Each structure stands twice: as structure tokens, then as C-alpha cells.
Amino acid sequence: MLSRTDLRSATPSTAELRHALPRAEVDVDAALHLVRPIVEDVRARGVEAALELTERFDGVRPQTVRVPAGELTSALAFLDPAVRAALEESIARARLVHADQRRVDKTTQVVPGGTVTERWVPVDRVGLYAPGGLAVYPSSVVMNVVPAQAAGVRSLVVCSPPQAEFGGKPHPAILAAAELLGVSEVWAVGGAQAQALLAYGGTDTDGRELEPVDVVTGPGNIYVAAAKRLLRGLIGIDAEAGPTEIAILADHTADPVHVAADLISQAEHDPMAASVLVTTSEQLADAVDAELERQVKATKHTERVTTALSGPQSRTVLVASLDDGLRVVDAYAAEHLEIQTEDASAVAARVRNAGAVFVGAYSPVSLGDYCAGSNHVLPTGGCARHSSGLSVQTFLRGIHVVDYSADALREVAGHVVALADAEDLPAHGQAVTARFRDGS
Structure with missing residues (x-):
């Protein structure tokens, strides 16, 4: 075989x-011409475009993008007890591992009076995608949500395609996993249109705001990967899976x-x-x-x-x-x-x-x-x-905080000026020397 x-x-x-080893032939570039109009349509028309595209591709049109909170509670209540127990164990083990990935701020004293601190700050809001193609993946909800929560992300939205079989809602196992994890916001939208709506946001059919995200993570098909490629820069992405x-x-x-x-x-x-x-x-x-x-x-x-x-x-x-x-x-x-x-x-x-x-x-x-x-x-x-792979670091940004005293800046001023002149950027040096013109 x-x-x-x-x-x-x-x-x-x-x-x-x-060159010789086997590899699946996936040409994301070939999908870009199909995905670009989808992304542009959602950017221009927001939720209405996303719902029209959902109806075309998934055969169902949800009444709202955002799934009512009661649907999450109901999905968990009716979840098979064995599946619930397995998800709870998966969550517990993932939280144990990912808790140890959280970085701590570190301050380095470069010279007396001069420090650089690296602060690790979580992104503000993330969109976590759970695909719904040949199979349903509540485990992917766990794998995306746990590191984002461990990183301290303020706001999470889980996004998954609506299913005609379930009245235009994502698969109940997806909703149940979100409820178990304490995620209250789930959107019933999938594919490239989901990535675009996460990036641009919009106003739902009930008038509620769908806030755009800063980072999108989670696997998907070639059209999801192509949309991520188009939107990278406007949003951060984990990978083109x-x-x-x-x-x-x-x-x-x-x-x-x-x-x-x-x-x-x-x-x-x-x-x-x-x-x-x-x-x-x-x-x-x-x-x-x-x-x-x-x-x-x-x-x-x-x-x-x-x-x-x-x-x-x-x-x-x-x-x-x-x-x-x-x-x-x-x-x-x-x-x-x-x-x-x-x-x-x-x-x-x-x-x-x-x-x-x-x-x-x-x-x-x-x-x-x-x-x-x-x-x-x-x-x-x-x-x-x-x-x-996806980890707590995916949702963190390192920010350098530079704190120098007058004496510490004066001590290195000559080096700054020398390098600024070498690069023909004299105003860089003058921004330092201007601070000491009065001899202070």
C-alpha cells in the first residue's frame, strides 16, 4: 500500500x-484568487456578506452569527458523559502543561541607572477557529483556548462552521467544549468568510457588535489557509496549516x-x-x-x-x-x-x-x-x-521598556552620536546631545 x-x-x-521526500501537494497561492473576493466582500458588507457566503457554502443561514449563550449551556447538558469526562481530563492536562509556558518579565541592568525590561503582554483579543469538515474537533477548541487563557488574553471568540443538521449552529460538541472552558462567545461561521469576519468585525443581525480580533489561530482547509495569508498583517496568525x-x-x-x-x-x-x-x-x-x-x-x-x-x-x-x-x-x-x-x-x-x-x-x-x-x-x-506549534507564546508579545537616567545617557552619548553620524542620521545624535546643552 x-x-x-x-x-x-x-x-x-x-x-x-x-526534494525527494513525499509531501502533500497543497498550493495555497492557487486558492488566493477564489478567496480574495470573499475577504473583500466581508470587509465591505460585514455580517450580511458572511451569512450569504455561509448559506452558499454550508447550506444553512444562521439567524445570528453569535450563538446564544443558552445553546452552549444546553449543549453541555446533553453531552455524552464519557465525552465530557474525556474533555475535562484533556483540559486539565493541557492547563498543567501550558501553565508552565508563561514567561515572566525580566529586567536587565545594563549600566548603573540604565535598565531594559522585557515585558510579556498578552494580545487583547483572539479568534480561535475549530473546523467542521470531514470531522468535528472539540479537541481543537481545547488546544486553542487553553494556551490563550494561560497567556492572559482578555477576550476570546471561538469560531466554527454552522451545521444544517443542528439548526445552523456549530456542532454541539464544539459548543459544549467552549462552555466547559468558560468561553461565552461562539460564532457560527466557517471557512474564509470566518477569517475575514474575525479580522474586520461587524454588526450582527440583532444589532450587537462583533468585535474584531488581533490574532487568529486554529487549523482549517486550503481556503482558510489562503484567507489567513491574505489577512496576515492586519491580524496575527499562527500558521497556514x-x-x-x-x-x-x-x-x-x-x-x-x-x-x-x-x-x-x-x-x-x-x-x-x-x-x-x-x-x-x-x-x-x-x-x-x-x-x-x-x-x-x-x-x-x-x-x-x-x-x-x-x-x-x-x-x-x-x-x-x-x-x-x-x-x-x-x-x-x-x-x-x-x-x-x-x-x-x-x-x-x-x-x-x-x-x-x-x-x-x-x-x-x-x-x-x-x-x-x-x-x-x-x-x-x-x-x-x-x-x-501553538503555545502560550503565540498569544504574548515581548515589549522592551528602556529606562535610563541622565548620567547613564550622558555616559553613552558619544557612542550614539558616532553611530548616528556613521549612518548619516545626525538628528539621531542631536536628540541625545540636546539634553545636555546647558551642561547638565
């Missing part, structure tokens, strides 16, 4: 690896049943999901193929999984050594990377590029999706080489 690339007799460069990815670095000690199950677990997200096995063992690769044939037939979303596993974005890569395997997974920079090898902790410590690393046989990606305490909003498409 998985195609193969054999690198056991090759030593490709990093550039060659990046692409299809989900799992890479597994495994040796002969790995259990093929586990490996196959984990590859399938990500493949069921989307026909474009990527599942990549990097292994030193051809025997393991063969055993995983056999397990995939068996397990895929028994899984619920067989067609979707088969499409993903047989697509060009999924593959088995054979390598001669774990060192070579590490080079491959670092070049690939997976959203999720599992290490299923001997001494997995030591191998995992050598990984440099991954959104999240899952160590050993009992740390599957699905644990991280829900209840590890880690965040599952992670960089895709190789962006883990330079970007991090």
Missing part, C-alpha cells in the same frame, strides 16, 4: 532529501501492529494526510505493509485511509542506519514524529526538526491529539524546520 524509496546505498544532501502528517522512525524492535495503527490514525483525517515510515529494517517494512492491508480493511474510513496511504504524500523510506534515518526525518520536519527504536529517548533527543516528538511504543500521536497535555496545533509542510 505504501510506495517505497530505498536510500540504503545513497547519501543524498539535505536539499536532495527535501496544511494536511496532517505523521512520520515514524523505527528499527527492527518496533511492533508492526503499532506502526500500522499509527499510520492509519493520521490517514483517517483526510485523503491528503501524509503517513511516512522511515526504517532501517526491510523486514519491518514488509510486516507493516501486511498489517496495513489487514487493518485498513477493518477501519471505519477505509476509502479515505486507502487514498491517503496510497497517495504520493505517503511512503516507506529505507535507510542504512539510524543516523541516516535522523537525517531523513530532520529533512522532512514532520508535524508529528514517532520514535519507535531501541533507546528511543536517546534517539528522540537528537531530533532537531518536528512539530512534536512521541517517544517509544506507548506514546502514540493520538495520545497527543487528545490527552497528553501537549498541544496538537502544530506546523505542517516542513514548517517545523523554522516554526513551533
Whole structure:
């Protein structure tokens, strides 16, 4: 089911690896011409445009964008008790991990009388997007809301597509998760029009103001990613999320049943999901193929999984050594990377590029999706080489506060003037010397 690339007799460069490794073909630029008119329409006409677009794309038109608070309370009351308990555990573990990410202000005394303080200030208002395509993701509400709350964000709005099945409201599990987290503001709007409405704000059909946000986070389809690209600058964004990815670095000690199950677990997200096995063992690769044939037939979303596993974005890569395997997974920079090898902790410590690393046989990606305490909003498409997953830092800004006394400024004035003159910006130097013209 998985195609193969054999690198056991090759030593490709990093550039060659990046070119040769499988990747889902997602062209956000190609979607921009479709998304731009949507964004412009919402900018010009606000809620009316967003509701018209929602009716066109989702087949339902909510009476208001903002979901009445009573609907959140009702959704939680009718939530399956087992699902509620699981969400509460997920929230508790995520809060535990994210609380430790909060930065503290730090003051550095540069010279006597001269300090620079770095203050960490949360953004004022954020929009947290929970998609509603092939599946519903209350877990994404948890993963977006918890770090924003831990950062101290003043105002949160959860945004999710309305569902015709539920009378034009987002899925009840989304509403219930918001209620559990203490989020009272939920908008029933999805796709590119949701990103635009979050950025520009507007007036709801009941006359209530829909306040624009400063940052938008959360995964979505290619149209959501394209809208984020267009709106970046007006708002901050976390990332342009692409299809989900799992890479597994495994040796002969790995259990093929586990490996196959984990590859399938990500493949069921989307026909474009990527599942990549990097292994030193051809025997393991063969055993995983056999397990995939068996397990895929028994899984619920067989067609979707088969499409993903047989697509060009999924593959088995054979390598001669774990060192070579590490080079491959670092070049690939997976959203999720599992290490299923001997001494997995030591191998995992050598990984440099991954959104999240899952160590050993009992740390599957699905644990991280829900209840590890880690965040599952992670960089895709190789962006883990330079970007991090969602965290408390996503919602914080570092502000330098400079506080110098007269003596401290006088002591460094000559250096400021020298650099200002070197850059032909004499007024910069004069802004310093003007303070000492009277000899003070």
C-alpha cells in the first residue's frame, strides 16, 4: 500500500532529501484568487456578506452569527458523559502543561541607572477557529483556548462552521467544549468568510457588535489557509496549516501492529494526510505493509485511509542506519514524529526538526491529539524546520521598556552620536546631545 524509496546505498544532501521526500501537494497561492473576493466582500458588507457566503457554502443561514449563550449551556447538558469526562481530563492536562509556558518579565541592568525590561503582554483579543469538515474537533477548541487563557488574553471568540443538521449552529460538541472552558462567545461561521469576519468585525443581525480580533489561530482547509495569508498583517496568525502528517522512525524492535495503527490514525483525517515510515529494517517494512492491508480493511474510513496511504504524500523510506534515518526525518520536519527504536529517548533527543516528538511504543500521536497535555496545533509542510506549534507564546508579545537616567545617557552619548553620524542620521545624535546643552 505504501510506495517505497530505498536510500540504503545513497547519501543524498539535505536539499536532495527535501526534494525527494513525499509531501502533500497543497498550493495555497492557487486558492488566493477564489478567496480574495470573499475577504473583500466581508470587509465591505460585514455580517450580511458572511451569512450569504455561509448559506452558499454550508447550506444553512444562521439567524445570528453569535450563538446564544443558552445553546452552549444546553449543549453541555446533553453531552455524552464519557465525552465530557474525556474533555475535562484533556483540559486539565493541557492547563498543567501550558501553565508552565508563561514567561515572566525580566529586567536587565545594563549600566548603573540604565535598565531594559522585557515585558510579556498578552494580545487583547483572539479568534480561535475549530473546523467542521470531514470531522468535528472539540479537541481543537481545547488546544486553542487553553494556551490563550494561560497567556492572559482578555477576550476570546471561538469560531466554527454552522451545521444544517443542528439548526445552523456549530456542532454541539464544539459548543459544549467552549462552555466547559468558560468561553461565552461562539460564532457560527466557517471557512474564509470566518477569517475575514474575525479580522474586520461587524454588526450582527440583532444589532450587537462583533468585535474584531488581533490574532487568529486554529487549523482549517486550503481556503482558510489562503484567507489567513491574505489577512496576515492586519491580524496575527499562527500558521497556514496544511494536511496532517505523521512520520515514524523505527528499527527492527518496533511492533508492526503499532506502526500500522499509527499510520492509519493520521490517514483517517483526510485523503491528503501524509503517513511516512522511515526504517532501517526491510523486514519491518514488509510486516507493516501486511498489517496495513489487514487493518485498513477493518477501519471505519477505509476509502479515505486507502487514498491517503496510497497517495504520493505517503511512503516507506529505507535507510542504512539510524543516523541516516535522523537525517531523513530532520529533512522532512514532520508535524508529528514517532520514535519507535531501541533507546528511543536517546534517539528522540537528537531530533532537531518536528512539530512534536512521541517517544517509544506507548506514546502514540493520538495520545497527543487528545490527552497528553501537549498541544496538537502544530506546523505542517516542513514548517517545523523554522516554526513551533501553538503555545502560550503565540498569544504574548515581548515589549522592551528602556529606562535610563541622565548620567547613564550622558555616559553613552558619544557612542550614539558616532553611530548616528556613521549612518548619516545626525538628528539621531542631536536628540541625545540636546539634553545636555546647558551642561547638565
